[in-house]
Amino acid sequence: MKKLLSLVLCLMLCLVSVSALAENVVVEAVPNEGQFEGQELSILVSAGWMDNRYDATIARFEETYGVTVDLQTIPADQYFDILLAGLANGTCSDVFWIQSNPFAIKSMIVDPENLCIDFTGADWAGVIPEARLAACQSDGKLYGLQIWHNSPEYVMLYNKTLFEELGLEVPTTYAELKDVCAKIAEQGITPWFLPGADGWQHQLAFFQIGGVYEEATPGLFDALNNNTATFADNEKMLEVLGQFKELSDLGYFGEDWIGTDSTNMANEYGDRTIAMAMNNASYVKQLHDELDTEDEWGMFLIPLGDNTWFPTSPAGPTMFGYKGTEHEDLVRAWFQFVCTPESLQEILDNSPNYTNLHVNVDIEQHWLPEEEAFMETVDPAKMNCCVLQNGTKYTNDYWMQFGQDMIAYVQGSIEANDVLKAMDGYRAEGAATAGDEAWK
Amino acid sequence: MVRPVNKKKVYPTWFLILPLVLYIVFFLFPSLLGIFYSFTDWSRNTSKTGLNFVGIKNYIEIFSSNKNYADGILNTLKFTIVSNLVKIIPALFLAIILYEGLKGMGVYRTIFYLPSIIPFVIIGILFTSVLNFKNGLLNNTLQAVGLGFLKQKWLSDLNVVWKSIYMVDAWRGMGYVMTIFMTGLAAIDKSYYEAARVDGANFWQRLWYVTLPMMRGAIMINLVFGITYGLKVFDIVYVLTNGGPGHATEVMTTYSFQLYGAGQYGMATAFNSILLVITAVVGILIVRTMSRKGAA
Numbered sequence: 001m002k003k004l005l006s007l008v009l010c011l012m013l014c015l016v017s018v019s020a021l022a023e024n025v026v027v028e029a030v031p032n033e034g035q036f037e038g039q040e041l042s043i044l045v046s047a048g049w050m051d052n053r054y055d056a057t058i059a060r061f062e063e064t065y066g067v068t069v070d071l072q073t074i075p076a077d078q079y080f081d082i083l084l085a086g087l088a089n090g091t092c093s094d095v096f097w098i099q100s101n102p103f104a105i106k107s108m109i110v111d112p113e114n115l116c117i118d119f120t121g122a123d124w125a126g127v128i129p130e131a132r133l134a135a136c137q138s139d140g141k142l143y144g145l146q147i148w149h150n151s152p153e154y155v156m157l158y159n160k161t162l163f164e165e166l167g168l169e170v171p172t173t174y175a176e177l178k179d180v181c182a183k184i185a186e187q188g189i190t191p192w193f194l195p196g197a198d199g200w201q202h203q204l205a206f207f208q209i210g211g212v213y214e215e216a217t218p219g220l221f222d223a224l225n226n227n228t229a230t231f232a233d234n235e236k237m238l239e240v241l242g243q244f245k246e247l248s249d250l251g252y253f254g255e256d257w258i259g260t261d262s263t264n265m266a267n268e269y270g271d272r273t274i275a276m277a278m279n280n281a282s283y284v285k286q287l288h289d290e291l292d293t294e295d296e297w298g299m300f301l302i303p304l305g306d307n308t309w310f311p312t313s314p315a316g317p318t319m320f321g322y323k324g325t326e327h328e329d330l331v332r333a334w335f336q337f338v339c340t341p342e343s344l345q346e347i348l349d350n351s352p353n354y355t356n357l358h359v360n361v362d363i364e365q366h367w368l369p370e371e372e373a374f375m376e377t378v379d380p381a382k383m384n385c386c387v388l389q390n391g392t393k394y395t396n397d398y399w400m401q402f403g404q405d406m407i408a409y410v411q412g413s414i415e416a417n418d419v420l421k422a423m424d425g426y427r428a429e430g431a432a433t434a435g436d437e438a439w440k
Numbered sequence: 441m442v443r444p445v446n447k448k449k450v451y452p453t454w455f456l457i458l459p460l461v462l463y464i465v466f467f468l469f470p471s472l473l474g475i476f477y478s479f480t481d482w483s484r485n486t487s488k489t490g491l492n493f494v495g496i497k498n499y500i501e502i503f504s505s506n507k508n509y510a511d512g513i514l515n516t517l518k519f520t521i522v523s524n525l526v527k528i529i530p531a532l533f534l535a536i537i538l539y540e541g542l543k544g545m546g547v548y549r550t551i552f553y554l555p556s557i558i559p560f561v562i563i564g565i566l567f568t569s570v571l572n573f574k575n576g577l578l579n580n581t582l583q584a585v586g587l588g589f590l591k592q593k594w595l596s597d598l599n600v601v602w603k604s605i606y607m608v609d610a611w612r613g614m615g616y617v618m619t620i621f622m623t624g625l626a627a628i629d630k631s632y633y634e635a636a637r638v639d640g641a642n643f644w645q646r647l648w649y650v651t652l653p654m655m656r657g658a659i660m661i662n663l664v665f666g667i668t669y670g671l672k673v674f675d676i677v678y679v680l681t682n683g684g685p686g687h688a689t690e691v692m693t694t695y696s697f698q699l700y701g702a703g704q705y706g707m708a709t710a711f712n713s714i715l716l717v718i719t720a721v722v723g724i725l726i727v728r729t730m731s732r733k734g735a736a
Contacts, residue, residue: 077682081701088484088705110484110703197568197596199682256573258685259596264575401698408686411598418506425506433483433703 024362025126027340030333032065039327041334042070044086044093046079049317053351057343061334077199077400084108087115087322094325095334099399100144101315101390102134107397107434109143109320116143117321117328124339127359131314145335147347148316150358151281151371152299154204155311158276159269160298162189170300174243177303181252184275193274194253195262196407202257203403204278205244207395209302211309211385212236221385224392227431227438231420240305241409241416248410258407266290278302281371286353299374310383315390394430401426471716478710484703498710508687509695513714516691519605519677520670526610527617528662534614535621536651549622552615564679567608571595596685605689609676613669617662624658625651660730664723671719 041061043050050073058069072093074082086092087109098108105112119125119142128136128146136144163170166184171177181191196202214220216236223229231237247253254260254274268274270291284297301307319338321331337343345363348354356365389396405419431439478499481492502509534552538545555563570577571594579591594604628651636646652659674693677683683690683698692715699708 081697084484084701084703088700088703111487114487196685199684256593256596259573259593397702404684404686407684408688411686411688413598413686413688421506429702429704433485435485435489 025124025339025360027124027127027336027361029064029337029340034066036065036067036327036330036333039065039067039330040070041067041095041327041330042072042093043095044072044074044083045097046076046099046317047073048076049097051352053347053354056346056350057338060343060346061337064337065330065333067330080108080400090324092322092324094322094327094331095319096322097317097319098144099315099396100135100146100318101313101396103390103393104135104315104318104396105138105143107394107430110434112138112141112143115323117323117325117331119143119145119321119332119335122332122335124336127339127344127361129358129360132316132358135315135318144318144320145338146316146318147338147344148358149280149282149354149356151355152374153280153311153313154208154278154302155281155299155374156192156276156302157279157281157283157297157299159272159295161295162272162275163298170298171303172300172308173306174303178247178250178252181247181250185250185252189272190254190268190274191252191276192247193265193268193277194257195260195265195277196253196258197261199400199403201262201278202244202406203389203399205302205304206237206240206402206406207389208278208311208387209240209305209307209309210311210388210391211382212240212305212307213388214385214391215309216305221388221391224395224427225438227436231423231427232417234420236305237420238416241406241419243304244406245410245416258410270295280353281368281374282353282355284368284370285355285366289352297370299370301378308379308382309385310378311387312383312385313387313390315387315396392427393436394427394434395423397430398423398426474709474716475713477706478713480706482706482709484705486705494706498707499714501707502710502714507695508690509711511687512690512692512695515689516671516673516693516715517718518602519673519691520667522602523606523609523613523670523673524663524666526606527613528659528666530610531614531617531662532621535618535625536647538618539622539625549615549619552618554615555612556616558612560675560679563608563612563676567604567680568595571604595681598685598688601681601685601689605676605680608680612676613666617666620658620662620665621655624655628654656730660726663726663730667722667726668719671715671722 050071054071058071061067062069070093080098083092083096083098086096092115098104100108105116109115120140122142124145125142132146132148133142136142136146158170162184163180166187168180168183169176171180184191194202194205210221213234213236217223217229217234220229220234224231248257265274265277266287267290269277269287270293272295281299284299287297301310319335321328321335325331338347339359339361341361341363344357344359344361348357348363348366354366355368355371357363385391389399402419402423405414405422408414409416409419428439430436479493479495481489481494481497538548542548558566571579573579573591573593573596576594578594582588582590592600592604595601632650632654633646636650641649672693673691674697677689677691677694678697681689683694692711696708696711696715699705699711
């Protein structure tokens with residue numbers, strides 16, 4: 001009996017240890033033996049993915065190994081063209097990023113075996129949470145490192161104080177949203193700030209409500225991935241596009257939302273020239289830091305299509321090592337270096353808007369009360385459906401083109417169903433490029 | 441006594457070899473290779489599937505796709521014509537005004553020429569800011585001087601966006617065109633003008649009967665440069681609108697760039713091949729027409 005008890009205790013101890021290992025992975029930097037002295041590491045990244053949150057880590061990396069880091073930050077609307085051209089002609093930077101999801105490596109990089117460094121078995125692999133691993137792996141091999149936050153992404157971030165002053169309730173349906181927008185517009189305030197000139201933001205209104213489409217047509221995501229369903233003629237999608245256009249026609253996105261970018265968004269919030277916009281929950285932190293205002297902020301789900309679904313998204317900007325690099329060991333050292341607890345804490349602390357990092361490392365997170373309050377309003381049963389762009393193959397790859405089509409529709413150049421048909425066309429192209437059997 | 445030229449000793453032929461080799465290696469060969477690839481399914485997946493000959497499938501796709509590639513071709517042709525008109529005509533008059541002895545000619549010439557050496561990326565950043573509807577310099581200035589009714593959504597209104605592109609393109613390129621015209625004007629013997637004045641010719645008659653015929657070379661250079669620039673236009677569109685709003689300002693090269701970015705290299709080279717053929721045909725036509733007139 002005593003032996004059995006001690007065996008059970010031993011087993012429990014082992015399980016706790018394994019579980020602790022899975023929850024708190026500690027990675028150590030590659031020892032510096034002067035092996036990289038004088039080398040240069042080039043990193044190609046889209047604006048907004050590294051920002052200054054990596055500056056201190058890059059500086060320490062340079063100092064530790066006596067190397068230089070050439071950080072090439074490209075505007076978001078040009079990034080993928082430049083990256084894919086670099087990958088195609090063999091001139092890619094040592095490290096590059098893509099907006100990855102479980103399908104992105106095959107559809108965007110296409111040939112990871114020949115283009116990406118295989119990190120399978122790397123010390124830092126355990127840093128990535130299980131839910132994000134699929135976006136970093138292809139055919140069982142680890143290629144990417146995704147360090148991203150776990151805050152609600154691109155929900156409606158609104159001026160709570162302003163809403164209270166105007167006697168407005170948080171809208172939960174499209175009809176309520178329209179009513180709220182009308183009342184805000186009467187005050188000379190732009191109800192929903194939508195920076196169309198960025199080229200990538202307005203699509204979120206359509207894609208972040210993936211659960212709405214799946215709920216309207218159960219099995220839609222699988223059918224889209226098996227090429228047995230199309231975007232075209234999907235009634236719920238047509239309804240949402242119609243609502244989007246109606247809000248635009250009514251001027252609720254602002255007088256020239258198509259020609260406006262997001263550069264001044266924080267100030268617009270602060271000046272109360274706008275009431276709400278789609279943002280990451282952690283944008284609240286940026287507002288607190290940048291604005292001199294006592295206004296309070298809140299969040300609610302995008303109500304297009306009467307949405308009640310949380311934008312679950314196991315995706316995010318992900319870092320890859322280019323296989324054609326002349327400094328593969330340096331690239332490996334960089335990935336290892338980024339995953340040390342010190343670096344991860346540094347990245348989080350220096351971030352202008354992250355409140356947390358979704359990693360299996362014990363670091364001090366900085367969750368906001370606003371985020372916690374918002375999460376309490378979401379039905380946990382409505383958190384299990386992925387956003388449309390990351391739950392379906394080849395969709396996210398044509399994000400910018402879909403955005404252009406949405407604008408063409410809003411301006412009356414094409415019909416709503418043409419936007420959806422075009423997406424089917426893009427996805428077919430992506431499938432052909434990836435050699436997807438379902439499209440043959 | 442004039443000694444007959446020994447053609448075997450005429451060595452300028454040798455001088456041709458180096459530029460000819462460079463031309464073949466860097467222009468002719470890549471162009472022919474591009475045409476070859478336009479008949480294949482060259483894509484990002486080629487490393488896995490190999491390169492396959494697909495005949496004219498890429499060309500059929502371009503002209504039959506629902507993606508309005510044909511609009512991109514029409515927009516390119518439209519840009520070529522309009523952008524040259526709005527540059528060449530004002531540049532000609534500017535050149536004449538400056539050459540007629542305006543004080544501070546050198547200063548003006550420098551000021552007009554300067555924009556043409558500014559990189560397109562800078563121009564893009566500058567003018568997307570200047571033309572911003574809400575906070576842009578242009579609309580704010582119009583508002584400040586009481587012309588608020590002229591305010592426009594310069595880069596997002598379908599009826600205005602092309603005019604904005606022409607305006608910025610003219611701002612950038614006019615000085616360069618003007619400089620070539622001034623060189624042409626400098627080559628015209630003053631005695632022609634004196635004779636015309638004696639005969640009582642007014643400004644327009646002198647322009648029509650003396651200046652323009654004598655400037656045929658400068659006009660031809662500007663036309664050839666302008667048309668080839670117009671047909672391969674990319675930068676100015678990319679930095680100002682990136683083909684938008686929607687697809688309103690897509691041109692052949694922006695579509696080609698998108699296709700290349702999407703990994704459809706075969707289609708992208710088919711687009712470029714069409715551009716190559718159009719450019720070659722138009723270029724040959726211009727040179728032949730102007731040469732014939734010159735000979736006459």
